[in-house]
Amino acid sequence: MTRMSAAERRAALTEAALRVVSREGLAQATTRAIVAEAGMSLASFHYAFESRDELIDELIGVVVARERKAIAVDELAAAAEQGASLGDLLEAGMLRYFEHLREDPEHEQAMLELTQYALRSPERHPLAIAQYARYVDLLVEALAAAAELTGTTWRLPVDQVARVLVAFSDGLTITWLVDRDDAAAARVAAAAADAVSRMADPR
Amino acid sequence: MTRMSAAERRAALTEAALRVVSREGLAQATTRAIVAEAGMSLASFHYAFESRDELIDELIGVVVARERKAIAVDELAAAAEQGASLGDLLEAGMLRYFEHLREDPEHEQAMLELTQYALRSPERHPLAIAQYARYVDLLVEALAAAAELTGTTWRLPVDQVARVLVAFSDGLTITWLVDRDDAAAARVAAAAADAVSRMADPR
DNA sequence: TTGCAACTGGGTCAATTGTCCCAGTCACGG
DNA sequence: CCGTGACTGGGACAATTGACCCAGTTGCAA
Numbered sequence: 001m002t003r004m005s006a007a008e009r010r011a012a013l014t015e016a017a018l019r020v021v022s023r024e025g026l027a028q029a030t031t032r033a034i035v036a037e038a039g040m041s042l043a044s045f046h047y048a049f050e051s052r053d054e055l056i057d058e059l060i061g062v063v064v065a066r067e068r069k070a071i072a073v074d075e076l077a078a079a080a081e082q083g084a085s086l087g088d089l090l091e092a093g094m095l096r097y098f099e100h101l102r103e104d105p106e107h108e109q110a111m112l113e114l115t116q117y118a119l120r121s122p123e124r125h126p127l128a129i130a131q132y133a134r135y136v137d138l139l140v141e142a143l144a145a146a147a148e149l150t151g152t153t154w155r156l157p158v159d160q161v162a163r164v165l166v167a168f169s170d171g172l173t174i175t176w177l178v179d180r181d182d183a184a185a186a187r188v189a190a191a192a193a194d195a196v197s198r199m200a201d202p203r
Numbered sequence: 204m205t206r207m208s209a210a211e212r213r214a215a216l217t218e219a220a221l222r223v224v225s226r227e228g229l230a231q232a233t234t235r236a237i238v239a240e241a242g243m244s245l246a247s248f249h250y251a252f253e254s255r256d257e258l259i260d261e262l263i264g265v266v267v268a269r270e271r272k273a274i275a276v277d278e279l280a281a282a283a284e285q286g287a288s289l290g291d292l293l294e295a296g297m298l299r300y301f302e303h304l305r306e307d308p309e310h311e312q313a314m315l316e317l318t319q320y321a322l323r324s325p326e327r328h329p330l331a332i333a334q335y336a337r338y339v340d341l342l343v344e345a346l347a348a349a350a351e352l353t354g355t356t357w358r359l360p361v362d363q364v365a366r367v368l369v370a371f372s373d374g375l376t377i378t379w380l381v382d383r384d385d386a387a388a389a390r391v392a393a394a395a396a397d398a399v400s401r402m403a404d405p406r
Numbered sequence: 407t408t409g410c411a412a413c414t415g416g417g418t419c420a421a422t423t424g425t426c427c428c429a430g431t432c433a434c435g436g
Numbered sequence: 437c438c439g440t441g442a443c444t445g446g447g448a449c450a451a452t453t454g455a456c457c458c459a460g461t462t463g464c465a466a
Contacts, residue, residue: 032423
């Protein structure tokens with residue numbers, strides 16, 4: 001194994017862990033499976049991390065920090081120029097998220113498993129809260145831009161609107177992961193966009 | 204340990220397993236933890252079940268079969284008599300589900316974990332599909348009754364409407380399990396009811 | 407009452423898994 | 437070029453866990 005700094009090694013192990021969790025599930029992400037995926041020896045693992053739990057905790061932090069908004073603001077702007085309504089923008093955003101989900105279902109499944117893992121112990125619960133707070137933050141930005149571009153105003157604080165949209169996206173995710181029904185997911189996206197767009201008034 | 208028939212024993216073990224999974228999570232539901240919860244010896248476990256997996260599979264079947272609709276039809280009728288709109292009925296239904304969630308969050312968390320477990324292997328995936336099909340079935344009944352009582356007609360096949368509502372309920376569940384924000388959950392319930400009620404027309 | 411099959415308790419086993427250790431080896435600053 | 441400390445490979449270990457086994461025991465039918 002080539003030499004690398006402690007930071008690089010931690011990062012490499014974290015990436016390997018994410019791949020294993022995505023592919024085989026959190027329960028199968030043993031220290032041995034992770035080092036095998038990373039092409040290292042067990043000793044390297046415990047040189048970089050105190051314990052498996054420490055790695056999983058770091059993994060959650062990493063994937064959460066890496067979450068990107070599904071809708072880029074300039075894309076929103078382009079659509080708005082063409083006279084799209086707020087509802088149109090939201091639906092396009094939902095469909096874009098769905099596209100992302102279809103491209104890498106295992107990743108979203110892994111995120112869900114990590115959330116449930118975090119929910120299971122009081123000291124890790126904050127990780128789950130941070131994860132969802134991050135989701136809300138990303139959507140707050142997009143929702144504020146969308147309202148701005150379509151000349152509308154949110155009747156509620158934007159973060160409350162975002163919180164609703166996070167719930168809808170999550171529901172879309174789980175149900176689709178179960179039945180893989182694309183048309184049904186599209187209907188969920190449309191209904192969610194519709195409901196949320198009604199939380200704004202024209203300015 | 205008192206004597207009991209194989210069927211009773213299987214049932215007792217299944218109940219014990221559900222309690223362990225709810226309280227400590229699926230990962231902690233080892234054969235030993237389950238028999239301890241049931242007050243049996245390990246031998247009894249393997250007398251009643253071939254393997255732990257067989258019990259978990261049965262557990263999924265049992266909890267799914269036991270799912271009851273959150274809204275009783277006669278309750279719907281009473282509300283409709285008082286002039287409630289379809290949207291009102293749906294929102295009341297969502298809030299009632301939420302009440303149920305608040306009363307026993309661990310049970311819903313267990314259901315979610317069982318779904319994810321089923322999703323992780325091809326031969327168990329059908330269990331997850333059956334689980335969600337059951338959710339849809341329960342809602343189909345309620346939605347059909349609600350439309351009937353309010354003199355409206357679903358523009359889409361009822362099961363498609365139900366499928367959307369299942370997604371919304373699931374989203375409400377996960378996000379609330381994470382942040383325990385009652386007000387936010389109520390907003391999700393209202394938005395979901397609103398969106399779904401727009402899928403019907405007056406007759 | 408008696409025979410027996412259903413059932414149970416307690417122990418055992420192999421496999422898995424998290425963690426650790428130690429003898430080496432390699433990169434790099436002096 | 438060399439010493440040293442960072443790093444690695446391979447092995448070891450205890451704990452956990454799913455599965456199993458067997459010698460008993462007990463309820464019940466005849």
